[in-house]
Amino acid sequence: MSTQTPSHKYQVTLKNRSTVAERTMAFQFEKPPGFTFRPGQYLEVTLLNPAETDAEGNGRALSIASAPHEDSLMVATRMRDTAFKRVLANLPLGAPVQIEGPNGSLTLHNNTARPAVFIVGGIGITPVRSILARAAHEHLPHKLLLLYLNRRPQDAAFLEELTGLQKQNANFHLVPIMTAATGWSGEKGHLTPDLLKKYADPATSPLYYLVGPPGMVNGVHELLNQAGVDDDDIRLEDFGGY
Numbered sequence: 001m002s003t004q005t006p007s008h009k010y011q012v013t014l015k016n017r018s019t020v021a022e023r024t025m026a027f028q029f030e031k032p033p034g035f036t037f038r039p040g041q042y043l044e045v046t047l048l049n050p051a052e053t054d055a056e057g058n059g060r061a062l063s064i065a066s067a068p069h070e071d072s073l074m075v076a077t078r079m080r081d082t083a084f085k086r087v088l089a090n091l092p093l094g095a096p097v098q099i100e101g102p103n104g105s106l107t108l109h110n111n112t113a114r115p116a117v118f119i120v121g122g123i124g125i126t127p128v129r130s131i132l133a134r135a136a137h138e139h140l141p142h143k144l145l146l147l148y149l150n151r152r153p154q155d156a157a158f159l160e161e162l163t164g165l166q167k168q169n170a171n172f173h174l175v176p177i178m179t180a181a182t183g184w185s186g187e188k189g190h191l192t193p194d195l196l197k198k199y200a201d202p203a204t205s206p207l208y209y210l211v212g213p214p215g216m217v218n219g220v221h222e223l224l225n226q227a228g229v230d231d232d233d234i235r236l237e238d239f240g241g242y
Protein backbone atom coordinates (compact mmCIF):
# COMPACT_ATOMS: atom_id res chain seq x y z
CA MET A 1 0.00 0.00 0.00
CA SER A 2 1.34 3.44 -0.89
CA THR A 3 1.97 5.85 1.98
CA GLN A 4 2.54 8.82 -0.31
CA THR A 5 0.79 12.03 0.70
CA PRO A 6 -0.41 13.97 -2.36
CA SER A 7 1.31 17.28 -3.04
CA HIS A 8 -0.91 20.39 -2.92
CA LYS A 9 -0.50 24.17 -3.03
CA TYR A 10 -1.33 26.24 0.05
CA GLN A 11 -0.98 29.86 1.07
CA VAL A 12 0.51 30.09 4.57
CA THR A 13 1.76 32.94 6.74
CA LEU A 14 5.15 33.46 8.35
CA LYS A 15 4.86 33.01 12.12
CA ASN A 16 8.44 33.40 13.25
CA ARG A 17 12.06 33.48 12.18
CA SER A 18 15.27 32.87 14.09
CA THR A 19 19.00 32.56 13.52
CA VAL A 20 20.10 28.93 13.89
CA ALA A 21 23.78 29.30 12.87
CA GLU A 22 26.01 31.93 11.34
CA ARG A 23 24.26 33.38 8.24
CA THR A 24 21.60 30.68 8.62
CA MET A 25 17.95 31.28 9.47
CA ALA A 26 14.94 29.16 10.27
CA PHE A 27 11.45 30.26 9.20
CA GLN A 28 8.32 28.94 10.85
CA PHE A 29 5.19 28.95 8.74
CA GLU A 30 1.67 28.11 9.86
CA LYS A 31 0.78 24.48 9.13
CA PRO A 32 -2.38 24.28 6.99
CA PRO A 33 -5.17 22.29 8.67
CA GLY A 34 -4.92 18.64 7.66
CA PHE A 35 -1.42 19.00 6.15
CA THR A 36 0.53 15.79 6.61
CA PHE A 37 4.06 14.86 5.57
CA ARG A 38 6.73 12.34 6.27
CA PRO A 39 9.96 13.53 7.94
CA GLY A 40 12.58 13.97 5.22
CA GLN A 41 10.22 15.52 2.66
CA TYR A 42 10.49 19.03 1.24
CA LEU A 43 8.35 21.96 0.11
CA GLU A 44 8.54 24.28 -2.86
CA VAL A 45 8.34 27.70 -1.17
CA THR A 46 7.29 30.54 -3.48
CA LEU A 47 7.32 34.25 -2.62
CA LEU A 48 4.15 36.13 -3.57
CA ASN A 49 4.64 39.46 -5.41
CA PRO A 50 8.26 39.87 -4.17
CA ALA A 51 9.90 43.28 -4.42
CA GLU A 52 12.70 41.76 -6.50
CA THR A 53 13.41 38.54 -8.36
CA ASP A 54 16.22 36.90 -10.35
CA ALA A 55 16.86 34.26 -12.98
CA GLU A 56 16.17 31.42 -10.51
CA GLY A 57 12.63 32.73 -10.00
CA ASN A 58 10.56 33.23 -6.87
CA GLY A 59 10.59 29.67 -5.55
CA ARG A 60 13.10 27.31 -3.95
CA ALA A 61 12.94 23.72 -2.78
CA LEU A 62 13.36 23.72 1.01
CA SER A 63 13.22 20.64 3.23
CA ILE A 64 10.81 20.55 6.13
CA ALA A 65 13.01 20.77 9.22
CA SER A 66 10.18 20.42 11.72
CA ALA A 67 8.65 17.09 12.69
CA PRO A 68 4.97 16.21 12.15
CA HIS A 69 4.15 16.53 15.88
CA GLU A 70 5.43 20.12 15.94
CA ASP A 71 2.98 23.00 15.48
CA SER A 72 4.49 24.84 12.54
CA LEU A 73 6.24 24.03 9.28
CA MET A 74 9.87 25.05 9.69
CA VAL A 75 12.42 25.46 6.91
CA ALA A 76 16.00 26.68 7.31
CA THR A 77 18.48 28.07 4.84
CA ARG A 78 21.88 29.67 4.41
CA MET A 79 21.18 33.38 3.89
CA ARG A 80 23.13 34.00 0.72
CA ASP A 81 22.82 37.23 -1.26
CA THR A 82 20.17 36.21 -3.79
CA ALA A 83 16.87 37.98 -4.51
CA PHE A 84 14.82 35.09 -3.03
CA LYS A 85 16.78 35.11 0.21
CA ARG A 86 16.88 38.89 0.56
CA VAL A 87 13.09 39.01 0.29
CA LEU A 88 12.62 36.01 2.59
CA ALA A 89 14.93 37.54 5.23
CA ASN A 90 12.81 40.70 5.30
CA LEU A 91 9.37 39.14 5.04
CA PRO A 92 7.18 40.64 7.78
CA LEU A 93 5.61 38.27 10.28
CA GLY A 94 2.11 37.46 9.07
CA ALA A 95 3.06 37.80 5.39
CA PRO A 96 1.82 35.02 3.09
CA VAL A 97 3.91 32.69 0.91
CA GLN A 98 2.85 29.78 -1.24
CA ILE A 99 4.02 26.31 -0.32
CA GLU A 100 3.64 23.27 -2.51
CA GLY A 101 4.17 19.83 -1.10
CA PRO A 102 5.03 17.61 0.51
CA ASN A 103 7.49 16.25 -2.07
CA GLY A 104 10.34 13.78 -1.97
CA SER A 105 11.08 10.36 -0.60
CA LEU A 106 14.16 10.77 1.59
CA THR A 107 12.34 9.15 4.47
CA LEU A 108 13.48 6.73 7.16
CA HIS A 109 13.36 3.05 6.17
CA ASN A 110 10.87 0.77 7.91
CA ASN A 111 13.16 -2.14 8.83
CA THR A 112 14.11 -1.39 12.43
CA ALA A 113 16.83 -4.08 12.40
CA ARG A 114 18.94 -1.96 10.06
CA PRO A 115 20.66 1.13 11.45
CA ALA A 116 20.54 4.48 9.64
CA VAL A 117 23.79 6.34 9.09
CA PHE A 118 23.17 9.97 8.16
CA ILE A 119 26.14 11.74 6.61
CA VAL A 120 25.18 15.38 6.42
CA GLY A 121 26.99 18.47 5.17
CA GLY A 122 25.98 21.87 6.55
CA ILE A 123 22.40 22.93 5.80
CA GLY A 124 21.68 19.36 4.65
CA ILE A 125 20.70 18.87 8.30
CA THR A 126 17.15 20.16 7.65
CA PRO A 127 15.40 16.90 6.62
CA VAL A 128 17.48 14.93 9.12
CA ARG A 129 16.45 17.20 12.00
CA SER A 130 12.85 16.30 11.17
CA ILE A 131 13.61 12.56 11.08
CA LEU A 132 15.55 12.68 14.37
CA ALA A 133 12.96 14.81 16.20
CA ARG A 134 10.24 12.36 15.17
CA ALA A 135 12.36 9.35 16.18
CA ALA A 136 12.86 10.79 19.68
CA HIS A 137 9.19 11.80 20.00
CA GLU A 138 7.85 8.41 18.90
CA HIS A 139 10.58 6.36 20.61
CA LEU A 140 11.47 4.64 17.34
CA PRO A 141 13.69 1.59 17.84
CA HIS A 142 16.02 2.32 14.88
CA LYS A 143 19.71 2.81 15.68
CA LEU A 144 20.55 6.24 14.26
CA LEU A 145 24.03 7.66 13.69
CA LEU A 146 24.59 11.23 12.47
CA LEU A 147 27.98 12.26 11.11
CA TYR A 148 27.42 16.02 10.89
CA LEU A 149 30.06 17.84 8.82
CA ASN A 150 30.54 21.60 9.09
CA ARG A 151 33.46 23.96 8.80
CA ARG A 152 33.12 25.29 12.36
CA PRO A 153 30.67 24.79 15.26
CA GLN A 154 29.10 28.21 14.60
CA ASP A 155 28.14 26.98 11.11
CA ALA A 156 26.33 23.91 12.45
CA ALA A 157 22.58 24.60 12.55
CA PHE A 158 20.61 22.92 15.38
CA LEU A 159 23.80 21.57 17.00
CA GLU A 160 22.64 22.21 20.56
CA GLU A 161 19.23 20.77 19.86
CA LEU A 162 20.75 17.64 18.29
CA THR A 163 22.88 17.22 21.40
CA GLY A 164 19.61 17.34 23.40
CA LEU A 165 17.98 14.75 21.13
CA GLN A 166 20.92 12.43 21.79
CA LYS A 167 20.21 12.69 25.53
CA GLN A 168 16.52 11.92 24.95
CA ASN A 169 17.06 9.01 22.56
CA ALA A 170 19.48 6.26 23.57
CA ASN A 171 19.35 4.90 20.00
CA PHE A 172 20.77 8.12 18.52
CA HIS A 173 24.48 8.90 18.35
CA LEU A 174 25.64 12.35 17.19
CA VAL A 175 29.17 12.84 15.85
CA PRO A 176 29.82 16.48 14.85
CA ILE A 177 32.85 16.73 12.57
CA MET A 178 34.48 20.14 11.97
CA THR A 179 36.52 20.50 8.81
CA ALA A 180 38.11 23.88 9.59
CA ALA A 181 37.79 24.56 13.32
CA THR A 182 40.54 25.55 15.71
CA GLY A 183 40.10 24.65 19.37
CA TRP A 184 37.47 21.98 18.62
CA SER A 185 37.97 18.93 20.79
CA GLY A 186 35.74 16.60 18.76
CA GLU A 187 36.36 14.98 15.38
CA LYS A 188 38.14 17.19 12.84
CA GLY A 189 38.91 17.19 9.14
CA HIS A 190 37.16 15.65 6.18
CA LEU A 191 35.39 12.31 6.30
CA THR A 192 37.87 9.50 5.65
CA PRO A 193 37.34 5.73 5.36
CA ASP A 194 38.99 5.34 8.80
CA LEU A 195 36.69 7.89 10.45
CA LEU A 196 33.65 6.21 8.88
CA LYS A 197 34.82 2.80 10.12
CA LYS A 198 35.32 4.18 13.64
CA TYR A 199 31.57 4.89 13.99
CA ALA A 200 29.64 2.87 11.40
CA ASP A 201 29.92 -0.91 11.51
CA PRO A 202 29.23 -2.37 8.03
CA ALA A 203 28.44 -5.74 9.68
CA THR A 204 25.18 -4.22 10.99
CA SER A 205 23.98 -3.56 7.36
CA PRO A 206 23.25 0.14 7.72
CA LEU A 207 21.36 2.25 5.24
CA TYR A 208 23.26 5.42 4.45
CA TYR A 209 21.56 8.80 3.92
CA LEU A 210 23.70 11.51 2.32
CA VAL A 211 22.39 15.09 2.35
CA GLY A 212 24.11 18.38 1.59
CA PRO A 213 25.76 20.39 -1.17
CA PRO A 214 26.32 18.41 -4.39
CA GLY A 215 30.14 18.35 -4.04
CA MET A 216 29.94 16.87 -0.55
CA VAL A 217 27.24 14.33 -1.48
CA ASN A 218 29.20 13.15 -4.55
CA GLY A 219 32.45 12.90 -2.57
CA VAL A 220 30.88 10.85 0.24
CA HIS A 221 29.02 8.67 -2.27
CA GLU A 222 32.34 7.78 -3.91
CA LEU A 223 33.94 7.14 -0.53
CA LEU A 224 31.12 4.75 0.42
CA ASN A 225 31.37 2.90 -2.90
CA GLN A 226 35.13 2.53 -2.41
CA ALA A 227 34.45 1.17 1.07
CA GLY A 228 32.28 -1.52 -0.56
CA VAL A 229 28.83 -0.05 0.19
CA ASP A 230 26.32 -0.97 -2.50
CA ASP A 231 24.19 1.78 -4.08
CA ASP A 232 21.09 -0.15 -2.96
CA ASP A 233 22.04 0.86 0.59
CA ILE A 234 22.59 4.54 -0.17
CA ARG A 235 19.89 7.24 -0.32
CA LEU A 236 20.91 10.72 -1.25
CA GLU A 237 19.62 14.21 -1.73
CA ASP A 238 21.82 17.00 -2.97
CA PHE A 239 20.87 20.59 -2.38
CA GLY A 240 21.45 21.93 -5.91
CA GLY A 241 22.31 25.62 -5.83
CA TYR A 242 25.10 25.31 -3.20
Ligand SMILES: Cc1cc2nc3c(=O)[nH]c(=O)nc-3n(C[C@H](O)[C@H](O)[C@H](O)COP(=O)(O)OP(=O)(O)OC[C@H]3O[C@@H](n4cnc5c(N)ncnc54)[C@H](O)[C@@H]3O)c2cc1C
Pocket residue numbers: 042056060061062063064075076077078080081082083084085104123126127237238239240241242
Ligand atom coordinates in the same frame (compact mmCIF):
# COMPACT_ATOMS: atom_id res chain seq x y z
C1 LIG B 1 15.09 18.43 -2.50
C2 LIG B 1 15.83 19.70 -2.13
C3 LIG B 1 15.77 20.15 -0.81
C4 LIG B 1 16.44 21.31 -0.46
N1 LIG B 1 16.39 21.73 0.85
C5 LIG B 1 17.05 22.85 1.21
C6 LIG B 1 17.02 23.32 2.55
O1 LIG B 1 16.37 22.72 3.43
N2 LIG B 1 17.71 24.42 2.85
C7 LIG B 1 18.44 25.11 1.89
O2 LIG B 1 19.06 26.11 2.23
N3 LIG B 1 18.48 24.70 0.63
C8 LIG B 1 17.81 23.60 0.26
N4 LIG B 1 17.84 23.20 -1.05
C9 LIG B 1 18.55 24.05 -2.03
C10 LIG B 1 17.67 25.27 -2.33
O3 LIG B 1 16.56 24.88 -3.13
C11 LIG B 1 18.44 26.37 -3.07
O4 LIG B 1 18.89 25.89 -4.31
C12 LIG B 1 19.64 26.83 -2.27
O5 LIG B 1 19.20 27.30 -1.02
C13 LIG B 1 20.38 27.96 -3.03
O6 LIG B 1 19.52 29.05 -3.19
P1 LIG B 1 20.13 30.50 -3.43
O7 LIG B 1 18.96 31.43 -3.55
O8 LIG B 1 21.17 30.78 -2.38
O9 LIG B 1 20.94 30.38 -4.80
P2 LIG B 1 20.32 30.19 -6.26
O10 LIG B 1 20.12 31.53 -6.87
O11 LIG B 1 19.12 29.30 -6.19
O12 LIG B 1 21.44 29.37 -6.99
C14 LIG B 1 22.81 29.73 -7.03
C15 LIG B 1 23.44 29.03 -8.23
O13 LIG B 1 23.16 27.64 -8.24
C16 LIG B 1 22.50 27.26 -9.44
N5 LIG B 1 21.41 26.31 -9.10
C17 LIG B 1 20.26 26.62 -8.46
N6 LIG B 1 19.50 25.54 -8.26
C18 LIG B 1 20.19 24.51 -8.83
C19 LIG B 1 19.94 23.13 -8.95
N7 LIG B 1 18.79 22.57 -8.48
N8 LIG B 1 20.89 22.36 -9.55
C20 LIG B 1 22.02 22.91 -10.02
N9 LIG B 1 22.32 24.22 -9.93
C21 LIG B 1 21.41 25.00 -9.34
C22 LIG B 1 21.93 28.53 -10.02
O14 LIG B 1 21.84 28.47 -11.42
C23 LIG B 1 22.91 29.57 -9.54
O15 LIG B 1 23.98 29.70 -10.42
C24 LIG B 1 17.18 22.05 -1.43
C25 LIG B 1 17.23 21.60 -2.75
C26 LIG B 1 16.58 20.44 -3.11
C27 LIG B 1 16.65 19.99 -4.54
